[in-house]
Amino acid sequence: MGRQRRFTPLIAGVTALVALAILMFPVYAVIVGSFETNSQLLGTHYNFLPPTPTLANYRTVISTQGSHIVSSLIIGIATAVLTLAISLPAAHALARYRFRVTVGIVASLLVAQILPSIVIANSLFVVYHKLHLLNSYPGLVLADASYAVPFSILVVRAFMLGLPNDVLQAARVDGASEWGTFIRVVLPMSRSAIITVALFSFLNGWGDFIFALTLLNGSTVEPITLSIYNYIGVFSEDLGAAMALAVFAILPAAMMLIAAQRYIAAGLTVGSVKG
Amino acid sequence: MSRRPAGPPGRARGDLRSRYRRTARLAFLVPAGLYVLFAFVVPVIYNLILSFEQTTPATIANLFAPWAGLANYKFTLLQAVTQSALIRTLTFTVASLVFQFLIGFGLALLFNLRFPLNKLARSLVIVPWLLPFLVTGFIFRFLFQFEAGAVNQILQDLHLISHPIGYLLSPGWAYVTVLITNVWLGVPFFTVLLYSALQDVPPELKDAAMIDGAGPWQCLVRVTLPVIRPVIEVVFVLGFVFTVKVFDIVISLTQGGPANSTQLIATWAYNLSFQQFDYGAGAALNTVLLIIALLVAPVYIRLNRDSLRQG
Numbered sequence: 001m002g003r004q005r006r007f008t009p010l011i012a013g014v015t016a017l018v019a020l021a022i023l024m025f026p027v028y029a030v031i032v033g034s035f036e037t038n039s040q041l042l043g044t045h046y047n048f049l050p051p052t053p054t055l056a057n058y059r060t061v062i063s064t065q066g067s068h069i070v071s072s073l074i075i076g077i078a079t080a081v082l083t084l085a086i087s088l089p090a091a092h093a094l095a096r097y098r099f100r101v102t103v104g105i106v107a108s109l110l111v112a113q114i115l116p117s118i119v120i121a122n123s124l125f126v127v128y129h130k131l132h133l134l135n136s137y138p139g140l141v142l143a144d145a146s147y148a149v150p151f152s153i154l155v156v157r158a159f160m161l162g163l164p165n166d167v168l169q170a171a172r173v174d175g176a177s178e179w180g181t182f183i184r185v186v187l188p189m190s191r192s193a194i195i196t197v198a199l200f201s202f203l204n205g206w207g208d209f210i211f212a213l214t215l216l217n218g219s220t221v222e223p224i225t226l227s228i229y230n231y232i233g234v235f236s237e238d239l240g241a242a243m244a245l246a247v248f249a250i251l252p253a254a255m256m257l258i259a260a261q262r263y264i265a266a267g268l269t270v271g272s273v274k275g
Numbered sequence: 276m277s278r279r280p281a282g283p284p285g286r287a288r289g290d291l292r293s294r295y296r297r298t299a300r301l302a303f304l305v306p307a308g309l310y311v312l313f314a315f316v317v318p319v320i321y322n323l324i325l326s327f328e329q330t331t332p333a334t335i336a337n338l339f340a341p342w343a344g345l346a347n348y349k350f351t352l353l354q355a356v357t358q359s360a361l362i363r364t365l366t367f368t369v370a371s372l373v374f375q376f377l378i379g380f381g382l383a384l385l386f387n388l389r390f391p392l393n394k395l396a397r398s399l400v401i402v403p404w405l406l407p408f409l410v411t412g413f414i415f416r417f418l419f420q421f422e423a424g425a426v427n428q429i430l431q432d433l434h435l436i437s438h439p440i441g442y443l444l445s446p447g448w449a450y451v452t453v454l455i456t457n458v459w460l461g462v463p464f465f466t467v468l469l470y471s472a473l474q475d476v477p478p479e480l481k482d483a484a485m486i487d488g489a490g491p492w493q494c495l496v497r498v499t500l501p502v503i504r505p506v507i508e509v510v511f512v513l514g515f516v517f518t519v520k521v522f523d524i525v526i527s528l529t530q531g532g533p534a535n536s537t538q539l540i541a542t543w544a545y546n547l548s549f550q551q552f553d554y555g556a557g558a559a560l561n562t563v564l565l566i567i568a569l570l571v572a573p574v575y576i577r578l579n580r581d582s583l584r585q586g
Contacts, residue, residue, distance in 0.1 A: 013390035019382060020396055023403060023462070026414045029425055033417060041417075046428035090307035097300045103583050105304070107576050112315045114568050114575065116520035118541045119561040122548050123318035126325065130338050146314040153307060158582060178299045207407030209523045214549060225409045232413065232527060239417070246410050253405035261398050264405070265467070 027250065034058070034243040041239045057244035065227060065245055072206055072223040076252070078141040079148065079205025080198045086145065087152035088194065092182050094153065095160035096168070106157075112150040120146055121214040128215055135220045143211040148201035155267070159193035160186060196267040199256055206252055224249050319565065325558035332552045340555070347559035351547065356535045357560060360543040364567075367454060367539060368518045374458045375514060376507075379465025384495075386466070387473045397470070404463040412527025415456040419443055419528075446536030449529050453537050456524045461517065465510050472506035473499065509578050512571050519568055540564045 033041055034057050035050040061069075094102055124143055125134070133139030163186065171181045187194070209225040216226065224245055231242035256264055324339070326347050334340035351357050386397050403411070418425045419442040427439040442448045476499055484498050500507070522541040525531060531538040531546060538546070541564060548557025576583070 008388060009390040012385055012388040013392065016382075016385055016390065016393070016396045019385070020399055023400060023459070025425070026411070026418060026459070027402060027406075029418055030410075030414045041423060043423050046423050046425045048425075086306045086310045089303040093300055093303035099301075099304075106579075106583050108311070110576050110579055111569070111572050112311060114516050114572055115315055115319065116541060116561075116564050116568055118520065118522055118544055119322050119565050120314060120318040122544065122554065122557055122561050123321040123325065125548075126335055126338065126554065127317070127321065129335055142314065145310070149307070149310055149314070154582065178296070178303075182303070203405060203407075207409070209407065209409040209526070213526075214545070225407055228413050229409060229527060232416065233530075242413065243417070246413055249410045250406050253402070257398060257402065257405065264401060265398070 030243055030246050030250070034240070034247045036240060036243075038237055038240045041243070042237075057240040060238065060241040061244045061248065064241070065224065065248075068222050068224050068227045068245075069248055071221055072225070072249075074137060075141060075144060075208070075221075075223055076202040076206035078137065079144040079208075080202040082141055082145045083148040083152050083201035084194065084198055087149050087197070088156060088187065088190075089182065091153045091156035091160055092186055095157045095163075096186075106154070109150040109153055112146075113154075117146065117210045121210050124211075125214050133215075135216050135218045137221060140208075140211055140215055140221065141205065143215055144205040144208045145201070147204035147208070148197070152197040152201060155197055156190060156193045159190055163189050192263065192266070195260065196263040199260060199263055200267050203253065203256070207249070322558045322561050322565070325554055326562050328555050330553065330555040330558075335554065343555060347555040348562075351556045351559045352563075356538060356543060359535070360538040360540050361563070363450070363537075364519060364539045367450075367457070367521070368515060370454055371457050371461060371518045372511060372514050374454075375461040375465045376510070378458065378462050379510070380469050382462070382466040383469035383473055386470050397467075400466055401463045403460045404467075406460070408460065408523035409527050411460050412456060412524035415452065415459075415524070416443065416528050419452050443529055444533060446533055449533060449537050453521075453525055453528055456528060457518065457521055460524070461514060464517075465514065468506055468510050469503065472503035476502045505578065508574070512575050512578060515571050516568060516575075520564065540567070 032048070032050055035053040035055070036047060037052070037054060037056070040047055040051055093099075094105060099105070120143065124139075128134045128139050131139075133142075167189070168181060168185060171185045176184065206223075207225060208223070209229065212223050212226045213229070216222065228242055228245055228249065231238065231245075327343055327345075328334070328340040329343035329346065330340045382400065386393060386400075419427075421427070421439055421441045421444065424439070424442070426442065427436070430436045431439065440448060442452045480498050480502065481494050484494050489497065520541050521539055522545065525537055525539055525542045526545075529537040531542045535543075540560060544557045544560040544564060546557075547560060548554050
């Protein structure tokens, strides 16, 4: 028994290590690949380490893809801002006030979470054509927010339901308006839920592909997901640059995991996070 | 003791104030309401309208096209590619969920044990879920490529295969590759949710079962699984919702090929609308996808009944 106790952690640890090695291998492979030349990437055998590490791919990406990286950043940040602007007041109202329609609204948000993006994209393409919103940041960001708005309202509302009621009452007694209470009391207290939602809505905008593919058809706006796809589409020889660009594409997720891990974990546990 | 002002004037003032307050409260919901109309209600209704119209690239300029009755549905659903995409989406979803659950639950049980670096391992396990799906597909395309692909290299080094396999070149293997990719990116979601459910299982329950002479397997089946059942239902419902609309990884891995052998409903609907410019047919197939996705809506709402009741 004693021996078994001592060995269980060891076996569990080794098993976890093997599982992690498999799970993380694709990430390792893209990083290694980004330091290889095209002839190495498309040669006769796979290299577990770059034979002759080179920064050439990163140089190519910075000189030719800089504007696309900026585009993705703009889209991610704008998606997060728009999502928060729409969902925070709604979450507050649904948590704080009793409306006859609350149950109906929450149920319809749950249904909205289920709707496939391709359905939305197909319709929005035609509607945007009419509204001249194709190939524009506002059009794309409005569509990208659809990944995160229902989720954000539900998550932040759930958090706000747990706020102590007496603090909110005190603010009311002090003569704060509904809006004042929301801005000065509720929002600061809900900070952790707001950060979670902001991070995920950023990731949704940053990583979106369906809306970028369908609602952008020129080169005015091109996020990096679309650039990476274009590398595939034309069977471009420059796989190395695509690898380096893919490393840029996974950077935000990596940085968030390092800097804001508990918010990410919280978001995952609450439920559906990605569209 | 002062009485509250009675009579018409006071009541009118009170009414006005409470009406003002009610309006102020409803104002918080206005942006979200408008957005839901714009991003969900209008697209769904418009998709339904499109699916009954005779669309051509030229009619797109007009927002509305001539009525076509059920022509789009007949045309789309009678296509062999559509039919195989429907069946494939079903098998793909079932296979994905089974593997994601088995691997995810295995990892959750593993993380539930004590071992060094457990916390670090748990935080790293989330990574596949956070990457843009398109990038995941791009990376797997590289890993599964015929020459200089890591998978062929590793399997050959281990002497499990003697010749490299063209994973993305043959229909059967291409399907398996898309499936593996989807399982890989979905496992973290299952692991994290099931792990947090396992953490909430009261240890006393297990101890009591142990004292009654139950082995680890019986403990798992008789105690743990029934307790975490609600979470299992949630992961399956959400897993279904995610998988039934899989798009990005198919487009980046195979673009639905070779010979449409990896077309799923979403990718084929995209193909109809945006590559064949038959928006009506694409909309008809989208309606089918919508109905399939909404099949789980009642279950999903029931599972969230607590959040409906509160407030």
